[in-house]
Amino acid sequence: MSSYCSLHRSIGAALLAMAAFLPLALSPLPAQAQQSGSTSSTPRIRGFDVVSVRQLSAGQDLLFTLYGSPGGTAAVQIGGATGRLLLDEIEAGVYEGAYTISSRDRITQDSTATANLRLGNQVASSVLDDSLLIGAGARWPGGSASASGTPRIDRFEVNPPNQLAAGSELIFTLEGSPDASASVRIDGVRGKLALEQVRPGVYEGSYPIKSRDRIAPDTVVTGNLRLGTKEQTRVLGQSLVDESTARSRSRDRRADAPRAQQPVAAAPACGNCGVVEAINLVEVKGDGSYVGMIGGGVIGALLGGQVAHRGSGKTIAQVAGAAGGAWAGNEIEKKVRSTKHYEVVVRLENGGTQTVSLPTQPQVSVGTRVRVENGSLIPI
Helix, strand or coil, X not given: CHHHHHHHHHHHHHHHHHHHHHHHHHCCCCCCCCCCCCCCCCCCXXXXXXXXECCCCCCCEEEEEEEECCCCEEEEEECCCCCEEEXXXXXXXXXXXXXXXXXXXXXXCCCCEEEEEEECCEEEEEECCCCCECCCCCXXXXXXXXXXXXXXXXXXEEECCCCCCCCCEEEEEEEECCCCEEEEEECCCCCCEEEEEEECCEEEEEEECXXXXXXXXXXXXXXXXXXXXXXXXXXXCCCCCCHHHHHHHHHHHHHHCCCCCCCCCCCCCCXXXXXXXXXXXXXXXXXXXXXHHHHHHXXXXXXXXXXXXXXXXXXXXXXXXXXXXXXXXXXXXXXXHCEEEEEEEEEECCCXXXXXXXXXXXXXXXXXXXXXXXXXXXXX
């Protein structure tokens, strides 16, 4: 009797240990190592745009960009599409994603695209005002198709920052016809900025410069005002940087510059330098072997034998217990043999990307400027 009780306690301990490991073996791994937490504040969409394509055929990518509140969850629903597109937050408040058209989709030039940005339990929405097809004409949900008269732009200007650095804000003001829809497009910046009517006929909006932007003082900026189906545009006629500050800095640099006999050669471009765009944790599940299956099967058979003490019921319970124990043992062994590594995506200065695989967590974060050398990352 004492030996029977001892065996029963041993089997019970083994079952508890196995139950503790099973959730670890079967739990999903988050696809992204770094994620932004949501907040309960009201989300805001400041711009929603698409790179229009020449044909809406299977295999064609539709690239969407959304500017809005940071730390949210952004998605796009396209009319006629069989699936929904989730956007990635590549920088604070900047969401991007590409939808690949499939043969099952029925997307046309008249298809609408709606963006949703969620923060906590609140959602902001915006409908795309451009057609997905090049040359198909613009869509403008905010305007009335029956509106009469051609819109006018009386003034379009920018309050420029002292320098065009990441984080500096370009504050635009456009004045013209009231109750219209206004936007700004900056060359070299993906997407466009929607302006808000703060007073009748006065529209304002700001754009924080991103680290990936290539904006110069003379970059072309176009203001757009649409009323109904009619549209008016104007090119910004001033510099994007404060001219008085720029002249002062230029004089200071000339005064401080050494009197060199020969001009200093420009530093060569760094072809393998860029900014960390994403850090992903990847787990490769290991293979189970017969060792795990046999060990789990033995324990399962013993447990099954305790369920039915005699007759064919005992045999059936032993077989079922052995099968379940073998499966559980195999899954546990797969978890033990799994391997993990980190994949770091670097957006290079030439516009391309490079992925570096590292065995341990990198000592850099998203937004860090690095140089890729021999499969390693060197902060610069």
